[in-house]
Amino acid sequence: MIRIDGQPILDAAQMRAAEAQTIAAGTGAEALMARAGEQVAEQVRRLTAGAEVLVLCGPGNNGGDGYVAAAALRRAGHAARIAACASPTTAAASAARAAWMGPVEELGNAAPAPIVVDALFGIGLNRPLGAEICEPLRHLIGNARLSIAVDVPSGVSTDDGSSFAEVPAVDLTLALAAVKPAHVLQPSAARCGDIRLLDIGVEVSGPVRVASAPQLRPPSARDHKYSRGLVAVVAGRMPGAAALAATGAGRGGAGYVRLLGSATDRLPHAIVRQRFSAEALADERVGAVVIGPGLGRDDKARERLDLARASERPMVIDGDALHLLGEAPARVPTILTPHAGEFARLFGDLNGSKIERAIAAARRANAVVVFKGADTVIAAPDGRAIVHAHAPAWLATAGTGDVLAGVIGAQLAGGADVFTAAANGVWLHAEAARRAGPAFIADDLAAHLPAALGACL
Numbered sequence: 001m002i003r004i005d006g007q008p009i010l011d012a013a014q015m016r017a018a019e020a021q022t023i024a025a026g027t028g029a030e031a032l033m034a035r036a037g038e039q040v041a042e043q044v045r046r047l048t049a050g051a052e053v054l055v056l057c058g059p060g061n062n063g064g065d066g067y068v069a070a071a072a073l074r075r076a077g078h079a080a081r082i083a084a085c086a087s088p089t090t091a092a093a094s095a096a097r098a099a100w101m102g103p104v105e106e107l108g109n110a111a112p113a114p115i116v117v118d119a120l121f122g123i124g125l126n127r128p129l130g131a132e133i134c135e136p137l138r139h140l141i142g143n144a145r146l147s148i149a150v151d152v153p154s155g156v157s158t159d160d161g162s163s164f165a166e167v168p169a170v171d172l173t174l175a176l177a178a179v180k181p182a183h184v185l186q187p188s189a190a191r192c193g194d195i196r197l198l199d200i201g202v203e204v205s206g207p208v209r210v211a212s213a214p215q216l217r218p219p220s221a222r223d224h225k226y227s228r229g230l231v232a233v234v235a236g237r238m239p240g241a242a243a244l245a246a247t248g249a250g251r252g253g254a255g256y257v258r259l260l261g262s263a264t265d266r267l268p269h270a271i272v273r274q275r276f277s278a279e280a281l282a283d284e285r286v287g288a289v290v291i292g293p294g295l296g297r298d299d300k301a302r303e304r305l306d307l308a309r310a311s312e313r314p315m316v317i318d319g320d321a322l323h324l325l326g327e328a329p330a331r332v333p334t335i336l337t338p339h340a341g342e343f344a345r346l347f348g349d350l351n352g353s354k355i356e357r358a359i360a361a362a363r364r365a366n367a368v369v370v371f372k373g374a375d376t377v378i379a380a381p382d383g384r385a386i387v388h389a390h391a392p393a394w395l396a397t398a399g400t401g402d403v404l405a406g407v408i409g410a411q412l413a414g415g416a417d418v419f420t421a422a423a424n425g426v427w428l429h430a431e432a433a434r435r436a437g438p439a440f441i442a443d444d445l446a447a448h449l450p451a452a453l454g455a456c457l
């Protein structure tokens with residue numbers, strides 16, 4: 001079992017292509033199914049200490065994995081039963097079914113067991129599940145002590161993470177060969193429980209990955225405040241939001257933070273307040289301009305955004321500034337940080353999964369797009385993307401986005417490229433939230449950034 005951090009994410013078509021290559025290179029479909037099923041059985045055995053296992057098998061190869069797993073459990077002396085919703089429809093699954101010597105119960109009549117393995121549907125599910133499947137599945141998962149899904153939980157849409165059926169979450173999902181969008185995109189990610197990857201010998205690679213902890217560089221003896229990064233945060237109508245961004249930048253590792261424009265009284269002394277002016281932005285030492293938190297949407301705000309863009313400094317564009325942004329693609333290194341509402345306003349016509357839409361938006365804007373949410377997607381114009389799936393839900397509180405813009409600004413000013421800066425910032429922000437515990441406010445969050453950063457050195 002492998003942790004999924006940093007692993008490639010493949011959609012169903014990419015997964016099938018990788019599987020076909022492995023088969024073409026000489027490993028047959030049945031051999032792959034044997035590896036998958038035996039590894040599932042091994043994990044189940046380790047986790048269940050001899051308790052009875054009920055394996056639910058569907059008609060396709062996901063069901064085939066289930067037949068193999070149940071047979072392997074029996075061979076190992078483990079009590080295992082099978083319940084199926086249909087007969088196998090693929091050659092490999094039929095062979096696996098034929099090798100199972102025990103009875104096959106009807107899914108609708110199967111009695112609950114303490115351990116349930118869901119091998120009904122995998123990446124082949126392509127339409128809503130009927131009640132004759134959903135209801136027993138709900139009943140059996142609901143009555144199990146431990147539920148484990150093979151590849152993906154039955155009822156989720158592999159490629160976009162939507163749900164074809166309201167079925168309870170499982171405790172553990174064993175992803176086969178690669179992570180799929182359904183493991184990291186909501187709402188299906190929340191149905192997967194813990195996710196572990198099983199390596200079944202299919203080579204996978206791709207430009208979309210699960211987020212992983214960054215390896216940050218501590219300052220060296222030669223560094224000074226400017227080389228560590230000067231962040232200019234542009235303030236506006238609601239100076240508190242800009243103050244949060246400035247604090248996020250300072251505690252997120254910047255060497256120097258300037259707040260341009262009106263400031264609140266309660267600002268750390270280390271954050272330098274300056275009048276907003278084109279000259280202040282033109283300082284060549286400014287490594288990143290953060291604009292948007294609390295900026296307002298009036299003429300003055302628009303003028304500040306225009307001047308900030310004209311300064312040709314690397315930019316983090318958030319909040320109100322996203323509302324003022326036109327269609328023109330960025331000409332300087334730029335990171336846009338929209339939440340769902342802002343994304344819909346800017347890129348509402350795009351189709352596909354959240355990952356596909358984020359990549360298309362990045363291409364159109366010629367900028368890195370941080371499409372925020374419980375499943376934040378960081379996408380680059382060249383098609384790379386990182387999905388951050390496990391930020392604490394406590395982050396859904398006012399002002400945390402302002403802090404994020406500041407943290408990303410600090411990474412950018414510190415010399416990271418736009419994609420890395422955005423990915424690092426999102427990771428540090430989520431890690432700070434984890435450390436902050438429940439019910440924090442955005443001001444508290446910033447206070448946990450140094451420890452989050454320290455964990456990445």
Ligand SMILES: NC(=O)C1=CN([C@@H]2O[C@H](COP(=O)(O)OP(=O)(O)OC[C@H]3O[C@@H](n4cnc5c(N)ncnc54)[C@H](O)[C@@H]3O)[C@@H](O)[C@H]2O)[C@@H](O)CC1
Nearest residue numbers: 019032033059060061062121122123124125126127128151
């Ligand atoms: N990716 C890989 O390299 C490997 C994948 N394997 C397994 O193969 C799976 C994919 O197998 P399949 O392509 O056969 O697909 P599935 O086993 O996911 O399901 C396809 C079957 O379900 C039916 N079906 C789809 N939606 C339905 C619905 N709503 N109600 C009723 N029936 C429905 C289809 O008609 C088809 O018969 C993976 O998820 C994985 O478990 C493994 O066997 C080994 C290797």
Ligand SMILES: [K+]
Nearest residue numbers: 118121152154
């Ligand atoms: K499944």
